[in-house]
Amino acid sequence: MEQPASNANPRQPDTPAPRLSAERLHSLAAAVKRRARELGFQQCAITLPDASAEAEHLQAWLDAGYQGEMHYLEQHLDKRLDPRLLHPGTERLILVRMDYLPPEIDTLKALANPDRAYIARYTLGRDYHKLIRKRLQQLGEWLDSQGGSGSRPFVDSAPVLERPLARNAGLGWIGKHTLLLNRQAGSLFFLGELFTSLPLPIDAPETGQHCGQCSACLDICPTRAFPAPYQLDARRCISYLTIEYRGSIPLELRPLIGNRIFGCDDCQLICPWNRFARRSEESDFTPRHALDRASLLELFRWDEARFLRNTEGSAIRRTGYEGWQRNLAVALGNSRGGPEVIAALQAGRSRVSALVDEHIDWALQQHATGTPPTPLPILQHPRAGKLAD
Numbered sequence: 001m002e003q004p005a006s007n008a009n010p011r012q013p014d015t016p017a018p019r020l021s022a023e024r025l026h027s028l029a030a031a032v033k034r035r036a037r038e039l040g041f042q043q044c045a046i047t048l049p050d051a052s053a054e055a056e057h058l059q060a061w062l063d064a065g066y067q068g069e070m071h072y073l074e075q076h077l078d079k080r081l082d083p084r085l086l087h088p089g090t091e092r093l094i095l096v097r098m099d100y101l102p103p104e105i106d107t108l109k110a111l112a113n114p115d116r117a118y119i120a121r122y123t124l125g126r127d128y129h130k131l132i133r134k135r136l137q138q139l140g141e142w143l144d145s146q147g148g149s150g151s152r153p154f155v156d157s158a159p160v161l162e163r164p165l166a167r168n169a170g171l172g173w174i175g176k177h178t179l180l181l182n183r184q185a186g187s188l189f190f191l192g193e194l195f196t197s198l199p200l201p202i203d204a205p206e207t208g209q210h211c212g213q214c215s216a217c218l219d220i221c222p223t224r225a226f227p228a229p230y231q232l233d234a235r236r237c238i239s240y241l242t243i244e245y246r247g248s249i250p251l252e253l254r255p256l257i258g259n260r261i262f263g264c265d266d267c268q269l270i271c272p273w274n275r276f277a278r279r280s281e282e283s284d285f286t287p288r289h290a291l292d293r294a295s296l297l298e299l300f301r302w303d304e305a306r307f308l309r310n311t312e313g314s315a316i317r318r319t320g321y322e323g324w325q326r327n328l329a330v331a332l333g334n335s336r337g338g339p340e341v342i343a344a345l346q347a348g349r350s351r352v353s354a355l356v357d358e359h360i361d362w363a364l365q366q367h368a369t370g371t372p373p374t375p376l377p378i379l380q381h382p383r384a385g386k387l388a389d
């Protein structure tokens, strides 16, 4: 999900931050949190620009090759560990989180129907990067008008270790599924941060680990993508395979992908803390083009022009038309099949690329041999009826 560092109107700290009294900084910290809430963030907290404690884990993760082809994660390690190198003059990071679960959508029903497309809940609406960056920019402009001298917003888009920094700010703990979890809100939220030159008072870090003996996320992952708690082998993660990866999806993983055509939520849906996940009121996160209930066939029939039109301003664009067709071919191979599906798959051959054709051939083969769909572990789970939906 990381994209090349953006140049979203950084406000350079060309003049040093004016010296503000401790009292003034204290009241500004409280005011910035109020302002963040007014701007639609559910929570905001302040920490030091320092992630050096992550060096060992980060290096071990990269050495194991878990990043797959996301080679950008191997770059700018110095900036990841020391955010001040990314934006000189930074004294503090203001971390924010924003809930994204849209209201009134049927998550489990979508997963349970093999003819329906499942798109990760975070990306059914408009691209969150733009929304969050814009709000962070507004927060930065406001802060600068109060005595700051330069701020810069980031969301997902730069070499910033967002989860460890958010934990350091006290926004939650890193769960065994590697995502940030909050006692009041679960994990279905985005993170973003504003770099500021103001030495605001910092918040207490979250030092607790509230997963306890639970290992539900590790056990439910359909592709067994967790070699150990707190470690994700992205090469096996459906989110990576359907969004970031451009090549041929490993044969042994295809049946396990089910009907997921963009991202995956299973390790979060099973998490007991997501009983506390809140629905978002942001209209940007409302599903577009009925993507929460679309059928696989309908989406597979989109031509490239329609794909580009319907994914304008959406993070789904990231996978590209080839990736979209590839993912849909795999999901159609896992569907119930039938004459309409076979005809559509056949008609889809030689339309996009050799890569897509290879996945279509696999799907046709699945139906020719009558291979039954692999049951999704999450639907077999005894708590399936009580999951975050």
Ligand code: B12
Residues within 6 Å of the ligand: 001, 002, 054, 057, 058, 061, 062, 070, 073, 120, 121, 122, 155, 156, 157, 158, 159, 160, 161, 162, 163, 164, 174, 177, 178, 179, 180, 181, 187, 188, 189, 190, 191, 192, 229, 230, 231, 232, 234, 237, 239, 240, 243, 244, 262, 263, 264, 265, 267
């Ligand atoms: C690359 C990336 C991915 C990759 C790799 C994921 C990963 N776990 O790293 C892929 C494509 C798989 C992915 C998937 C998803 N992502 Co993503 N992703 C990122 C990105 C851009 C960078 C993450 C990164 O730096 N990884 C590097 C590795 C080393 O980090 P790590 O595994 O967490 O390891 C750290 C710690 O866990 C710790 N650690 C490691 N090992 C150990 C061992 C022990 C014992 C301990 C204690 C600690 C520890 O040290 C490490 C270094 O700090 C961030 C945005 C950002 N800039 O941070 C979003 C981000 C993490 N993604 C996000 C989301 C929403 C998702 C998905 C839910 C999307 C979806 N529904 O499909 C899935 C979830 C999959 C999962 N279980 O993680 C959100 C998460 C919000 C949250 N609540 O935490 C982020 C923060 C984006 C955002 N701005 O909101 N993502």
Ligand code: SF4
Residues within 6 Å of the ligand: 177, 220, 221, 222, 223, 224, 225, 226, 232, 236, 237, 238, 239, 263, 264, 265, 266, 267, 268
């Ligand atoms: S997002 Fe899906 S595939 Fe990836 S780790 Fe979580 S459950 Fe596994």
Ligand code: SF4
Residues within 6 Å of the ligand: 175, 176, 177, 181, 210, 211, 212, 214, 215, 216, 217, 218, 267, 270, 271, 272, 273
């Ligand atoms: S499912 Fe359990 S182990 Fe996994 S993150 Fe949630 S509480 Fe932690």
